[in-house]
Amino acid sequence: MLSPRFAIAYLTQSRPVILMQTFPVVQTIEQRYHLSWLRSVPALLETGKTQSALGQLYCQLGEWDRAAGAYLRSLNAFSHAEDAVSLGHTLTHLSVVFAQRQQYRWAYDYAAQAVQHLHNTADDAGYAAALHTLGMGLYYRRRYRLALRTLEKALALRHELGDELGEAITLGCMGRVYAVRGEHWCALSCYEAALDGYRQHQHQLEGNSYEIMIRRRIARLASGAGHTDLAIAHFEAALMLCQKCDRALAAEILTDLASLHEGLRQNEIALRYHQQARQLQQSAKPKASENDAPTPISLQPTEEGYY
Numbered sequence: 001m002l003s004p005r006f007a008i009a010y011l012t013q014s015r016p017v018i019l020m021q022t023f024p025v026v027q028t029i030e031q032r033y034h035l036s037w038l039r040s041v042p043a044l045l046e047t048g049k050t051q052s053a054l055g056q057l058y059c060q061l062g063e064w065d066r067a068a069g070a071y072l073r074s075l076n077a078f079s080h081a082e083d084a085v086s087l088g089h090t091l092t093h094l095s096v097v098f099a100q101r102q103q104y105r106w107a108y109d110y111a112a113q114a115v116q117h118l119h120n121t122a123d124d125a126g127y128a129a130a131l132h133t134l135g136m137g138l139y140y141r142r143r144y145r146l147a148l149r150t151l152e153k154a155l156a157l158r159h160e161l162g163d164e165l166g167e168a169i170t171l172g173c174m175g176r177v178y179a180v181r182g183e184h185w186c187a188l189s190c191y192e193a194a195l196d197g198y199r200q201h202q203h204q205l206e207g208n209s210y211e212i213m214i215r216r217r218i219a220r221l222a223s224g225a226g227h228t229d230l231a232i233a234h235f236e237a238a239l240m241l242c243q244k245c246d247r248a249l250a251a252e253i254l255t256d257l258a259s260l261h262e263g264l265r266q267n268e269i270a271l272r273y274h275q276q277a278r279q280l281q282q283s284a285k286p287k288a289s290e291n292d293a294p295t296p297i298s299l300q301p302t303e304e305g306y307y
Helices: 004-014 017-022 029-034 041-061 064-081 084-100 104-118 124-140 144-161 164-180 184-200 209-224 228-242 247-263 267-284
Strands: none
Touching: 041 064, 041 084, 064 084, 084 104, 084 124, 104 124, 124 144, 124 164, 144 164, 164 184, 164 209, 184 209, 209 228, 209 247, 228 247, 247 267
16 A cells, blocks of 8 residues: 555656646646646646645645645635535535644534535535534534534434444544533443444444544543443453554553552552553653654544544
């Protein structure tokens, strides 16, 4: 599989080759906008697709500023081409990116625009994704009741479309809303349904990050409600999933388990977990070397990254 870095280099350097042969001053994709003949609809659509591909790759790398720039350029191209469906998809992507940047006002505004653009189109899957991101935008703006209603609409539409993985992801987000409202049993029900749905279709997503995230949320919620056995079971399951691939995350879960056992006054078990966490933290620290290239930060996606 090609790395995101290689794909970005290809898109930004190889695609404009023909243009550079004709117009040597053109060096990057962004400078295509200055050529008036590229304002034609086919060229705008090609530019929009290329920039969207760049945005997706930057998202995979966790480079949210560059992802936002690419999607904004894509938005400009699709807007001039008057492609409502592609415009709606790009607005949805922008909402997710700005949520990751913790700019929740912009995330909400882009999601609302995406819903407007996709509402009267034949793209029901895109409309469901836009509703999902709008629900999360409302969640971040603390409009929890409206967030639940919006997420319920997305859930119903995804159920109608037979998108079981989409249903699971939306249920996970509904669990977050119920949790912050203090409705812990509803939150647990949503999380468990999300986990069941995800495990049936986990081959569609890369890695185990989503399952780890949901299990940790179930564990923390169960711990707060006094269901320590359930909390320990989910923490341990999450630990088994990540200890071989992400030592830093495994150390966090070991610390959670240690704190849980401290609350139960099981100090020997807690001490053992603390020791294991420290060992993993030390082994997870990269060794400095002048010959080593910097390693990208591993990204643990949240529901905002799934839509």
